[in-house]
Amino acid sequence: MKLRGMHLKRYPVVVAGIAALLILVPATGASAGAAHRNVQMLDDCDPATFNAVLGPGSCVKNGGTTFDEFVAQLQAQGRAPAWRFAPGQLKVDAGGTITARNRGGEAHTFTQVANFGGGCIAELNDLLGLTPVPECAGFPGGTFGATLAPPGGTVTTAPLTPGVHRYECLIHPWMRTTVTVR
Numbered sequence: 001m002k003l004r005g006m007h008l009k010r011y012p013v014v015v016a017g018i019a020a021l022l023i024l025v026p027a028t029g030a031s032a033g034a035a036h037r038n039v040q041m042l043d044d045c046d047p048a049t050f051n052a053v054l055g056p057g058s059c060v061k062n063g064g065t066t067f068d069e070f071v072a073q074l075q076a077q078g079r080a081p082a083w084r085f086a087p088g089q090l091k092v093d094a095g096g097t098i099t100a101r102n103r104g105g106e107a108h109t110f111t112q113v114a115n116f117g118g119g120c121i122a123e124l125n126d127l128l129g130l131t132p133v134p135e136c137a138g139f140p141g142g143t144f145g146a147t148l149a150p151p152g153g154t155v156t157t158a159p160l161t162p163g164v165h166r167y168e169c170l171i172h173p174w175m176r177t178t179v180t181v182r
Contacts, residue, residue: 034093039177041149041169043104044082045070050106060151061105074127079174085110085167091180092160098179099156100167102149109170110155111135111147116166119173120144128173136170144170 049067050059065073065082073080085100092098100110118130120139125132135143147170149155157165160181169175 034091035096037090037092037096037098037179039090039098039100039110039167040086041100041102041104041108041110041175042082042084042086043080043106043108043172045105047105059105063105071127074124078128080172083169083172083175085169085175085177087177089178089180091182094162094181095159096181097157097159098167099154100149101154102151105151107148107150107171108175109144109147110149110157110167111143111170112157113166113168116168116176117173119168119170121171124172130173133168133170133173139170 043061044063044065045059045061046063046066047059047061050070051057053067063082065080070080070083083104090098098110100108102108113133113135115133117133118125118128118136120132120136124130132139138144147155160179162181165179165181167177167179
């Protein structure tokens with residue numbers, strides 16, 4: 001191997017130094033970005049049908065899933081697959097934060113819950129056979145209001161402590177992500 005005309009076989013210390021540097025650079029880069037992570041809040045609501053049922057402005061983005069298709073997916077699968085947090089699992093360093101960005105057409109919450117469960121919307125809980133999580137206390141204000149992100153909006157967590165943290169949309173409770181803080 002040559003480095004600017006140098007024959008590295010003649011310079012074992014240089015070769016060892018380059019090898020050590022190549023080992024350290026990826027390790028440093030991998031942990032340097034772990035102080036902050038992003039989560040996308042996604043959905044696929046069709047504005048014409050969602051707004052007709054839920055009221056004007058309920059869906060503001062041109063998605064392809066009609067309200068009837070949404071309900072049919074919930075009944076058949078217990079979730080609407082296009083309504084999700086991405087990624088569903090991630091890791092962050094202690095003291096790090098998560099920013100959840102709403103890329104969908106409906107409002108979503110990014111709420112830390114002790115355990116996954118039902119959300120704050122009785123009609124969806126009834127349809128899915130779920131019981132609201134305790135974090136729904138004080139709905140629609142409280143934790144719900146503090147973690148609500150309109151389309152295009154964001155929610156950023158406080159610095160996280162080591163352990164497992166669970167986040168759920170209190171409107172669409174199958175939207176979940178698990179954060180492992182190391």
